[in-house]
Amino acid sequence: MKKKILTPVVIIVVIASVAWGTWEWLGSQKDPGSALTLYGNIEIRDARLAFTEQEIVSEVTVNEGDTVVAGQVLARLKSQRLHDQLKEAQAQLEAQSQIVHRLVNGTRAQEIRQFRAELEAAGVRLKNAEKNARRLESTAASGASSQQVLDDAHAAVEIERAQLNVRRQAYNLAVEGPRSEDIAEARARLEANRAHLAYLNTRLEETVLKSPSAGIIQSRILEPGEMAGPTRPAFVLALTDPKWVRAYVSEPDLGRVKEGVNAKVSSDSWPDKKFSGQVGFISSIAEFTPKSVETTDLRTKLVYEVRIWVDDPNNQLRLGMPVTVEFETETATPTSRPDSTRKTAAH
Template sequence: MKTQLKPISTTAFLFFLALVPAWASPEKPADGGAKKPPQQEAGVKVTEVTRETVQETVAIVGSLESPRASKIGSEVEGIVENILADEGDQVKQGQPLLQLSNSQLKIALTEAKAEEEESRRNLLELKAGSRRQEVEVALSAMKEAEAHWEKAAREYERNKKLFADKIIDERLLTNSRLEAEAAERVFLQRKSSHDMALEGARKEDIEKAEASMKVRSAKVELIRDRLKKTTIYSPFNGTVAEKFIEKGEWITVGQQLFRVSQTDPIRVTMPVPETVVSQVRIGSEVEVRLDAFPDLRFTGKVSQIIPEADKGARTFPVRLLLDNPEGLLKVGMMVRGLVPFGARREALMIPQDAVSIAQGQKNVFVVDKNNTAKMVPVQTGVLKKGVVEAIGDLAPGDLVVIRGGERLRPGMPLKILDPGTIQLMPEKEK
């Protein structure tokens, strides 16, 4: 059966013809197809790629410690009269730390010097020979000394009874005994002088007097030495780490009074793996950082390599010294360092701030010949003093972006800023 085509109405056909021009010729935009405006320049700071001599480094964590610490004691016993330094104080070598009571030693020194002078005069008299007037003077001096001795002896006997009755303390009893003994010695010396004046000096008497003079002089020096030791001094520049006594305490010979630690220079001990320790050299500079001062960098020098490993970790202690004139670094602080090892070599270096990471790949932006941003993939190597080795399509003198590259894209036009200027990336037009 044949299909019959229905005739199209004249009205529908005319409507179709009216639509064809509109479909075939779309309307042009009102602006006549204007071009897209040029990209705005991005302000950046740049620096040159440099070639430097570097060494491989190994990152090590260590701690600050004192290179030497002294437990300070006393060579004499006595009562603590004054404490001149406290825990945490910075002290200099030879600075007084503590003063013991020394009044009795001062008295003993005065007596010893008097005895020394008496012996000296006696020796001179023996050598010069005695005159009648000298005999009389010697007799008078002997009697005066005898009277003083007897008085001191009576006072001592009286004080012994008072002490037994608990009326006076032991200190007064001791003082009276010392006075009596001193008075007795003076009397015996003056009696000897009188006897010698009567008899006249003999050779052996002169020799004896000379020996006595030496003994008296030695006694003076001994007391002076003991007196000097009543002041305790710091043995070196450092910090008072601990104090073990208080004012008024009685201390004995050898008792520990202070612990002083040297803090300038201060020492770092780092455990270096056995695989690289043989390539570390004494005197090598090591850059270190501290968590306590994240914005600061410190440089020390390797001072010791201990040739005995930690048996568990198989690491060797490597020690460096850091200058610490202001006492900023404290014993026990954690240190992170890059210990150099191996042979020196040439490498291309860029600031750490120039390296960015996108999708796990490290990149830098380089200013190309058209003054636009070029992204260059790199690998990093040796790190030292804020700069890092860059391995990639770079050459000495290339300009790498160090500031303002946060939103850079390859091909963006760049405006290189002055070192003292910084500008944010241009905002996208809304």
């Protein structure tokens, strides 16, 4: 009785084994120019956005799941202290600007006339001192005045002569105007004030956190009242572009895939739609098939990672979504993606 039961089972097993072997042999003998199908998952990059300023968060304008565009305001910091510093810097800039303006314009005509008058007055005082000294010389010879008085008169003449020289130099400087070195120094200080003002304006702009590109807010980390800083991300932004499929190609099919080859990507969520794609990266290192990858080959075979960039302007494909990639290796027309994009794919 047992032998009668076992015989049909053995026959079924043998037929199944022969069918499996035949299917495997037919698969290995497929036309190398036929369509190649790969299976993979959608992947995207995310960016952790943080403030460069360390300050209290005053406002958050988006929530998790919100779709944002490049340049959209996401959050703001308190900025009163920076506004006060800006006012001070603007006042210092204006003061230094007036200094440069004064030096460049030189001495005013009224000041030159004043220095000339002082020079003439010094000359008159010198002449008077010289006359007084000559009178004392004649009286000292007859004994009418002392030698001390004469010495004082001579000293007064020297003092007035020195004062005349001082006034003459002051008048010449007024006529010549400021030194070029002083003007250059004043202009350098003015540029330093401008640079400091620009720096404060930059810091003020950075109290507003904007989205660097289009994407979806994946995580909202900081809330109003919390302290933000360069080391504390405020949001995690899932970028909608670039978007690619991470798939794996077996070693026998590696020669049928080239960078730049066009492909069609389909998903169970959108069965009637084909997304345009393009091979952007092929790994040069072999690896064993990861457990999460769908493949019809045995898992012990070596495979190579392939990334297919996908055009998804309506953002229909989601992170981790399983997709199918199909392309004709014989009729595909390679068109290279931008170098910057391809370099990004290698990381």
